[in-house]
Amino acid sequence: MSSFRVRLTMILIGMIGLAVLAAGLFMGKTYKENHLDALEDNMVREMKIILDQMDWRSGEPASVYSYYTGNAKRLKEITDTRITFIRGDGVVLGDSDHDPQTMDNHLQREEVIEAKEDGVGRTTRYSDTINENLLYVAMLVHPNDPNSDIIRMALSLQKVDESVQRIWITLVLGLLILFIAAALISYRVALGLTRPLEQITRVAKRIKSLDYRARVHVKRNDEIGELGLAINAMADSLQVQMTRIHQNESQLASVLDNMISGVVMIDASGHIVLLNRRAEEVLGFSVRELVGHHFTVAKQQYELSQIIQEGIERKEHLREEVTFYYPEERLLDLNLVPIFEDDDSFGGVLLVLQDVTAIRRLERMRSEFVANVSHELKTPITAVKGFAETLLGGAVDDPETARSFLQIIYDESDRLNRLIGDILELSKIESRRVPLQFSPIELASFVEKTVELMRAEGLQKQIRLSYKADRDVYVEADEDRLRQIIMNLLSNGINYTPEGGSVSIVVEPVGGENYESVRIHISDTGIGIPKKDLPRIFERFYRVDKARSRSSGGTGLGLSIVKHLVELHKGTISVESRVGSGSTFTIELPVLQ
Structure with missing residues (x-):
């Protein structure tokens, strides 16, 4: 049980207990007063009856004392009360419990004084005569005469107290039962008040802990029920707002993290x-x-x-x-x-x-490309222009010289044509404007045909071309572009391999029978590539041996074209080389596009 419910229950029980105690004390006091009043009335009636049945005498003191004392004792046996007869001057004439001649004058007793004033007097006090608390009721024999004789009855308060005690026991038991019932009712009331409040408090704490799904189960239509509905409405609003905030935060975080x-x-x-x-x-x-x-x-x-x-x-x-x-x-x-x-x-x-490193590098490469193109174009154009001017200057009249110069002009024009063609080809490839027509290619027959196309070029330098490819190894590729890749690499190997060397192709599947890619190795026994030049050989116009490249008729764009075409096939190309031992280019292509 919560501390709030305990406090509320204790407060209610305390208030009810105080109210019950006050009511009990008031009832007890009222009952005692009413009981004493009832006793007084009974005693007054009894004294009236006694006076009506008894003669009031006067005469010799001895006979008077005897008369009144005898009557007092007789009446005590009847009424079970102490009877006292008092003369108008306060002298005791007879008493049922004591010798009247030894008793003090009673003129100043409270009940006697009150009786002389009002006709009837009452008081309670300790009696020195019989050593007991008594209720005294005195009444004038002649009500209209203040100096009249007085009859007095005294009742032991022990009997009154016993009667009041029985009433108190009954009252206490009743109040105790009432108090227990009130406590149970208080607990039920406190439980009815605190249970929904405790639930609302738990829900509020859960909402404070960012659990916006918490709700109050409302079963009442009073103010507490309205409070629960208000808490639920607040939780609904907070849940919607926090969901929106979390979505915005997630979107913002996603945007920031992926920028x-x-x-x-x-x-x-x-x-x-x-x-x-x-x-x-x-x-x-x-x-x-x-x-x-x-x-x-x-x-x-x-x-x-x-x-x-x-x-x-x-x-x-x-x-x-x-x-x-x-x-x-x-x-x-x-x-x-x-x-x-x-x-x-x-x-x-x-x-x-x-990070603009790549952008600035591309800008630099573009500037270098323009400079290289200008340089590469200027060389054959300068040669053509120079020999043409020589011919116009008179060399045309010498048939042998003219033929030699015209051959040079033709070769430089052919080289210029190849250069422009390669530049246009590279431009189209880089801009992704080359449509690829993918189809299944059986690599053994494909490599065989490609090698045959390059065999004549190899024979000119006495270079042996060989290939090794298993049958029924297929790859999905653009046949023309794949042949262009192989022929460029074979031509590159022939150009940089001395006479009597060899260039070979090896095709192998990657992954056994259920292969997902194939590797094509093109190796030569040429001059090799220095290690420092390996990272740059696929750049446009980059030449390891510039003099040899120009003498071989190369444009410096072949390997760059090869790299872009391999990437268009979602493949990779790499190179391994040692100076003087030759180079091996490795192409890996996925089987399915």
């Missing part, structure tokens, strides 16, 4: 209050290390700290590109935006970090 830009929010005092996942990667610090701390804890990023400090001081938009060297080298575009609250007070700054 490609880093976002950092800093308050007016310089403490970091928000950091998304991308910002962690860029800055090299975790949320735990930065959120709640001053921005200067990122000591490795001194320039960033300076920019943030400047933004907080100037309270205006700042933008700058900064190179970060920790945790890795990056070029970042920093946008610092001031945040103002609704009352136009400064709330801090929002820092947006965008």
Whole structure:
């Protein structure tokens, strides 16, 4: 049982107990007074009867004492009360319990004085004569004469007290039963009041603990029931609002975590209050290390700290590109935006970090590509123009010289045509404007036909071409583009392999009978590629041996075209090489597109 219910029950029981006790005391006192009044009335009636049946005498003291004493004793046996006859001057004439001649004058007794004034007097006091508490009732023999003689009856209060005690016992038992009944009723009332309040309190605590599904089971139509309905309505509203808030928070967190830009929010005092996942990667610090701390804890990023400090001081938009060297080298575009609250007070700054390393690299590659294209185009054009001018200058009259110059012009024009074709091809591939027609290809026959197409080129340099491919190994690919990939790599191997060398192709499934991809290895015994050049050989116009490349008629775009075509087939290409020992290009393609 809850402490509130205990307190309420105790209060109700205490109030009822006090009320019952007060009522009992009042009833007991009232009953005692009424009982004494009833006894007095009975005694008065008895005294009237005695006076009516008895002669009031006067005469010799001895005979008078004897007469009244005898009557007093006789009447005591009848009434079971003490009878006293008193003369008008207070002298006791007779008494049922004591010798009247030895008794004090009774003129100043309270009941006697009251009787002389009102006709009847009453009092209770201790009697020295019989050593007992008595109820005295005195009455004038002649009511209209203040000096009249007096008859007095005395009743032992022990009998009265015994009667009152029996009444008190009955009253106490009744009050006790009433008190127990009242206690049970109080508990039921307290239970009826506190149980719904306790339920409402439990629900309120659950709501305080963010359990917005808690509800009060309302079974009453009184004020407590209305309070329960109000709590339920509040919980419904809070649940809807918190659900909406959680959805918004989840959406905002999802947006922040999946942004490609880093976002950092800093308050007016310089403490970091928000950091998304991308910002962690860029800055090299975790949320735990930065959120709640001053921005200067990122000591490795001194320039960033300076920019943030400047933004907080100037309270205006700042933008700058900064190179970060920790945790890795990056070029970042920093946008610092001031945040103002609704009352136009400064709330801090929002820092947006965008990694522009790749963009700047692409811009640099584009500039290099334009420069390389210009250079590559200028070389054959210059040769064509120079030999044409020589011919126009008179060399055309010498048939042998003219034929030699025209052959050079033709070769340079052919090279220029190949270069422009490769540039256009690479442009279409990079822009994804090359539609691929996928179909199942049986690789053994495919490789055989491709090798036959390149065999004549290999014979010119006495280079042996070989292949190894299991039958019934298939791959889904664009046949023309796959042949272009193989032929470019074979041509590349032939060009960079000295006379008498070899170029081979090996096809193998990956994963046994239920293979999901195939590998194609194209190896040569050529001059090899230095280790420092391996990461760049797939770049456009990158040549390991520029003089040999030009002499072989290469454009410097072949490997770049191969890499893009392999990626269009959702495959990968890698290379292993040792200088002087040759190179091996490995292509891995998925069986199904």
